Amino acid sequence: MSDAKKGPLREFLASQIFVGSSGKILSHIGNMAQGFLRARRQKRAMTTISPKNTTHLDSVAVTAGDRRKPNLALVGTIAVIFLATANCKQTDPNEIGKKILHMPLRSKVSSLDPVRGGTSYSSLAQSVVYEALFEYDYLARPLRLIPRLLEAMPSVDPSKTIYEFTLKKGINFQDDPCFPNGKGREITSNDVFFSMKRMADRANSPKGWWIYNDRIVGFDEFRAKQDERPVGAPFNFDEPVEGFEIIDDYRFRIHLKQPFPQFTYILAMQYTAIVSREAVEYYKEEFDSHPVGTGPFRLVKWIRGSKLIFEKNPTFREEFYPSPPPSALGNVDPSLYQAAGKRIPFLDGIVMYVYEQDQPMWLKFRAKDLDYSQVPAEYFDSIYCPNGNLRSQLSADGIQNYNLELIDFIYRGFNMEDPIWGGFGNGKLLRQAVSLATDINEINDAFYNNTCVVYDGPIPPGLDGYKKGILSPYRGPQIDKAKALLVKAGYPNGKGLPPLVFETSRGGNSQEQGDMLARQLKAIGVELLPNYNSFPELDRKLKRKKAQFFSLAWGTDYPDAENNLALFYGPNEAPGSNNFNYKNPAYDALYEKIRTMDPSAERTAIYEKMRDMVIEDVPAYGSMARIRYYVWNSRLKNMFPEETWYGWHKYLDVEVEP
Structure with a gap:
């Protein structure tokens, strides 16, 4: 934006701040800001980079090395919005005198059934009601x-x-009409095995069978036998599984086919949360929206696509906030231990609001209607100073922040069963060409403020098998090399090649990212047709093998690269975690070897070999690991966010609503 345009814009915004109610202000100013930001992103997405590596932003030419410098007009605009919205909090009369956490979900929840969730958003919502056998030490x-x-x-x-x-003894399911006299009962060993068996019932549309596949003695055979039952016959949960051994109500054994060092990590995943047979049989098809767990909260109301309301579970067992370890606290803020030894949960309830667009989420946070938020990428320069500190206006409002380095795998992927883009012949050449035409660094700069780590292959930073630097010969942009591969595949300059349909999620800056990728691929003659879906819609297409080309982020389930490498294991094909439907016998053989190995130099070497196979075959490319920027208002206490698991919300506290 030129200097001549800054003054009128600011004067206009200032004149609007004091007009109408606070809700109208939020909507009016938010719409203006969103339009301004969208126009800025669209211009960047559609602008072709010149040979001198210069692009044009807001009519001002800047070199690529200067792109992270904040746009002063944008900063001024958003600062005005912050000032206008910082004191517009609206309190529900029903919450006065209570501790209610208000938090965002950045996509819809697909299911509250642990075996059907399959997304981080569903897992987060489930985590306050359901519990798995293991969790992670919060601090x-x-x-x-x-x-x-x-x-x-x-x-x-x-x-x-x-x-x-x-x-543990004394852990009860929450009170619910599904139990005799509505009184929740104690969990037993039978509940553990019932919950695991539900993953084998295809009628549940389970998303996580891959975590058990070929691991437990007799479990695969049990599943196969149930698959062969007569049409209309019920799933037999009483059929024994050889590897499931009940000693008594509290003790049980699980027999594995072979060693699996990550097994206990698996049992911390939300897929494995314990459910009651009474609830499943009582609610039947409605169990998906009637969670009955052992956790600290219980569901009050779910308005699909809008919000979920939870209240404290009054029968939750005695559990306490963690105390500091005997050793030094290390990099943990000592203030996080101020609640040490106190009984949890502190909250009376939680309200989760669904925001598929970032702008209303951010405005609600600034109005203090949300207690915490993740920072939308388009607002980054207006929230943080160039040195990484919060801007003074936010600090003055008592806002605090934490930057979480995710064990993250953002990628663009192909369906390897697609007749044109799949396979290991011409389809492989086409995939390599698309990778070569894509400038991931430009995407990182435009939409992530250069905060992501760009890497090659499926193993993110922080895990064995990761290697810094350019490993892929197909890292773009290398336009001439990409065009040469199109010729070799029989599509010179893309002639005769049908459009590539790109399935991605709706919301945020997805449309602008799609526009940029389309512009990049157009340079080699490949036409991209973006299709924007809600997250549940995208997930359904992936599980049904209906997505030709897609973009997704995989949050690693546990801190071992085996979890990421499992995404390309043939038997995990959709509806399992292998959304690519990648089937490489040599890769599968290596995966079957490493899945039984303890950490070692030998195992790391195999991880690296498998990583390089994925790089060469290009079922996925363009890997990035994000830093998630969390901010929260001053009424929120004990905030130490993590995304490998979500059970930490039970440790949060807020000031009572006045």
Whole structure:
């Protein structure tokens, strides 16, 4: 934006601040800001970079090395919005005198059934009601697995294939009409195995069978037998599984086919949360929206696509905020231990609001209607100074922040079963060409403020098998090389090549990212047709193998690269976690070898070989790992966010609503 345009814009905004109610102000100013930001992003997305590596932003030419300098007009605009919205909080009369956390979900929740969730948003919503056997120590970094529903970590026999567990006593399901007299009962070993068996029932449309596939003695055979039952016959949960051994109500053993060092990590995943048979049979098809768990909260109301309301579970067991370890606290802020030893949860309830667009989420946060938020990328320069500190207006409002380095795998992927783009012949050449035409650094700069780590392959920073630097010969932009591969594939300059349909999620800056990718691929003659979906819609297409080309982010489930490498294991094809439907026998053989190995130099070397296979075959490319920027208002306490697991919301506290 030229200097001549700055003054009128600011004068106009200032004149609008004091007009109408606070709600109208938020909407009016928010719409103006969103239009301004969208126009800015669209111009960047559609602007072709010149040979001198110069682009044009807001009619001002800047070199690529200067792009992160904040646009002063934008900063001034957003600062005015902040000033206009910082004191517009609206309190629900029903919440007065209570501690209610207000938080955002950046996409719709697809299901509240643990075996059907399959997305981070569903897992987050489920995590306040349902609990798995394990969790992570809230204040330990690096992450440390600890028992949640268990007395202690399991004992493991010398063969590393038999795990023995002991449940804590006195852990009850929440009170619910599904139980006799509405009184929740104590969980038992049977509940653990019932919950696991539900993953084998295809009628549940389970998203996580891959976590058990070919791991537990007799479990695959159990699933196959149930698949063969007569049409209309019920799933037999009472059929025994050879590898499931009940000792008594509190003790049980699981027998693995072979060692699997990550097994306890698996049992911390939301897929494995414990449910009651009574609730499943009572609610039947409605169980998806009637969660009955052992966790600190219970569902009050779910308005799909809008919000979820939870209240404190009055029968939740005695559990306490963690105390500091005997050793030094390390990099953990000592203030996080101010609640040490106090009974949790502190909150009376939680309200989760769905925001598929970032602008209304951010405005609600600035109006203090949300207690915390993730920072939308388009607002980054207006929130942070060039040195990374919060801008003074935000600090003066008591806002605090935390930057979370995600174990993250953002990618663009192909359906390897597609007749044109799949396979290992011409389809491989086409995939390599698309990778070569894509400028991931430009995408990182335009939409992530250069805060992502760009890397090659499926193993993100922080895990064994990751290597810094350019590893892929197909890292773009290399336009001439890309065009040469199109010729070799029989499509010179893209002639005769049908459009590439790009499935991605709706919201945020997805449209602008689609526009930029379309412009980049147009340079080699490939036409991109973006299709924007809600997250559940995108997930359904992936699970049904209906997505030709797609973009997604995989948050690593546990801190081991085996989890990411499993995404390309053939037997995990859709509806499993292998959305690419990648089937490479040599890769699969290596995966079957490493899945039983403990950490070692030998295992790391195999990880690297598998990483390079994915780089060469290009079922996915353009890897990035994000930093998630969290900010929260002063009424929120004990905030130490993490995205490997979501059960930490039980430790949060807020000031009572006045």
